[in-house]
Amino acid sequence: MNYFIRLLLLVTTVTGLSDTQFAIAAPTTAIAPAPTPCTSLLNQKFEALQGGTRDMCEYAGKVVLVVNTASYCGYTKQYEGLQAIFDKYRERGLVVIGFPANDFGKQEPGSNAEVADFCERTYKVKFPMMAKTSVVEGTANPLHEALAKSTGQRPKWNFHKYLIGRDGKTVSSFSSRVEPESTELTTEIERLLSLATKK
Numbered sequence: 001m002n003y004f005i006r007l008l009l010l011v012t013t014v015t016g017l018s019d020t021q022f023a024i025a026a027p028t029t030a031i032a033p034a035p036t037p038c039t040s041l042l043n044q045k046f047e048a049l050q051g052g053t054r055d056m057c058e059y060a061g062k063v064v065l066v067v068n069t070a071s072y073c074g075y076t077k078q079y080e081g082l083q084a085i086f087d088k089y090r091e092r093g094l095v096v097i098g099f100p101a102n103d104f105g106k107q108e109p110g111s112n113a114e115v116a117d118f119c120e121r122t123y124k125v126k127f128p129m130m131a132k133t134s135v136v137e138g139t140a141n142p143l144h145e146a147l148a149k150s151t152g153q154r155p156k157w158n159f160h161k162y163l164i165g166r167d168g169k170t171v172s173s174f175s176s177r178v179e180p181e182s183t184e185l186t187t188e189i190e191r192l193l194s195l196a197t198k199k
Contacts (some may be wrong), residue, residue, distance in 0.1 A: 036061030039168030081180030
């Protein structure tokens with residue numbers, strides 16, 4: 001008599017269950033959590049720098065750092081810090097998104113392909129980058145227009161930063177001078193990452 005049959009007989013004897021009453025419970029199936037709703041702020045689509053379309057709703061529930069970038073600016077070295085904080089916090093829910101713009105000092109004159117090559121070759125950028133756009137009043141893309149209205153602050157130069165909370169509504173603004181790895185910015189990133197998303 002094998003072990004399983006002996007075990008079955010022992011259980012039915014102890015519990016008083018007949019063979020027909022004895023049943024093995026089926027394993028329960030885990031229920032996946034409901035997706036985080038996409039707010040009107042993120043409910044937008046953009047062309048990606050290397051082609052295709054990027055739906056901002058895929059970042060719902062994350063902390064999103066939006067930065068208008070340029071390849072030939074005194075702040076261009078901030079790409080290093082942006083990649084560093086993306087690497088550090090991405091597993092906790094941070095995404096950095098670059099929006100190349102030629103609005104200030106004509107410091108992003110190249111094509112999308114040239115910008116992509118520069119970012120990869122010079123700074124090994126791995127965070128999402130959108131196609132060239134505008135961020136200034138009158139010609140700003142819809143996301144930057146909404147961010148400006150939400151904070152009352154528009155970019156005055158390249159590498160202005162907007163930080164969007166997990167709720168897709170809370171927004172803070174940081175000037176170009178605020179370095180990506182500065183205490184001022186990382187403290188707010190960590191605070192927002194620590195907050196649970198409200199369904």
